[in-house]
Amino acid sequence: MKKIIFIVFLFLGIIQSTIGQENYSDTPSEAKFITEDVERFWQAFDNMDSLDAKAFDIYIENGTAGVKGFLKYRIENAKALYKTVKKRKNDYLKSRYVLNDLETKKQEIIKIYTALEELYPDAVFPPIYFVVGRFNSGGTVSEAGLIIGTEMLENLDGLPGLVAHELIHYQQNLKGKRTLLYQSLNEGSADFLGELISGINTNKEAFEYGEAHSESLKKEFVQRMNKKKLIDWLYETSGKDDRPNDLGYWIGYKITKSYYDKQKDKKEAVHQILNIDDPLEFTKKSGYLKEYFNK
Numbered sequence: 001m002k003k004i005i006f007i008v009f010l011f012l013g014i015i016q017s018t019i020g021q022e023n024y025s026d027t028p029s030e031a032k033f034i035t036e037d038v039e040r041f042w043q044a045f046d047n048m049d050s051l052d053a054k055a056f057d058i059y060i061e062n063g064t065a066g067v068k069g070f071l072k073y074r075i076e077n078a079k080a081l082y083k084t085v086k087k088r089k090n091d092y093l094k095s096r097y098v099l100n101d102l103e104t105k106k107q108e109i110i111k112i113y114t115a116l117e118e119l120y121p122d123a124v125f126p127p128i129y130f131v132v133g134r135f136n137s138g139g140t141v142s143e144a145g146l147i148i149g150t151e152m153l154e155n156l157d158g159l160p161g162l163v164a165h166e167l168i169h170y171q172q173n174l175k176g177k178r179t180l181l182y183q184s185l186n187e188g189s190a191d192f193l194g195e196l197i198s199g200i201n202t203n204k205e206a207f208e209y210g211e212a213h214s215e216s217l218k219k220e221f222v223q224r225m226n227k228k229k230l231i232d233w234l235y236e237t238s239g240k241d242d243r244p245n246d247l248g249y250w251i252g253y254k255i256t257k258s259y260y261d262k263q264k265d266k267k268e269a270v271h272q273i274l275n276i277d278d279p280l281e282f283t284k285k286s287g288y289l290k291e292y293f294n295k
């Protein structure tokens with residue numbers, strides 16, 4: 001009996017894995033853009049007044065792997081989504097027709113996929129799921145593919161850069177302890193390689209501030225980089241000065257660029273950046289913070 005149960009669970013696991021991979025493409029030109037969740041969300045939105053909290057049950061229950069991948073830490077559940085939509089109804093309406101222009105961006109995104117394939121032959125090309133969340137994430141990655149929260153978009157001008165960044169995250173295999181340095185390299189290398197394949201810098205505010213305050217920020221970063229506390233560098237600030245969010249993206253970008261510029265074989269450099277084994281050793285080899293290490 002135990003053997004039968006084990007076989008059943010194994011079979012179900014294989015099915016689940018296959019479903020998660022079915023929308024992958026072998027070549028950039030066949031990349032999938034999946035929008036059915038957005039259509040399902042707006043159907044629920046239009047029925048919200050009559051169905052109340054149950055309006056988004058179908059959106060969640062019948063959602064694609066994109067919606068399922070956007071639940072944890074983001075949508076959470078149908079009830080939480082209903083509360084947010086009810087509170088910010090007008091904000092959601094600003095994005096209702098944002099995907100009408102998607103066709104104009106598809107070829108640009110396919111070019112980004114192709115550019116990555118040229119630099120990194122081992123690249124995989126996951127589908128892009130467009131979903132609707134709760135204004136707490138513009139995008140992420142899951143086993144299913146790239147997931148874009150469309151409620152965060154009033155137009156698609158920034159979509160190619162966002163996709164490039166998340167596409168790099170999908171390729172990454174960064175190892176090491178989850179320190180400030182680790183997370184800064186994780187985000188900063190995604191920004192650097194994302195810019196390399198798209199020509200788009202997605203964190204201009206942090207970049208401009210970082211360049212203007214480079215000396216003091218480098219000193220501070222070296223003192224804190226081996227700690228796990230991320231505040232004032234990633235995702236939130238304490239208000240101790242006028243710095244913007246996400247300076248870790250900037251300094252991770254600079255470390256990565258310095259490493260890349262030193263390598264003669266650029267394809268091998270990209271491979272190494274995507275597969276960092278030791279964040280501290282990688283940073284030392286980059287030479288970007290050399291004078292501060294010495295101090």
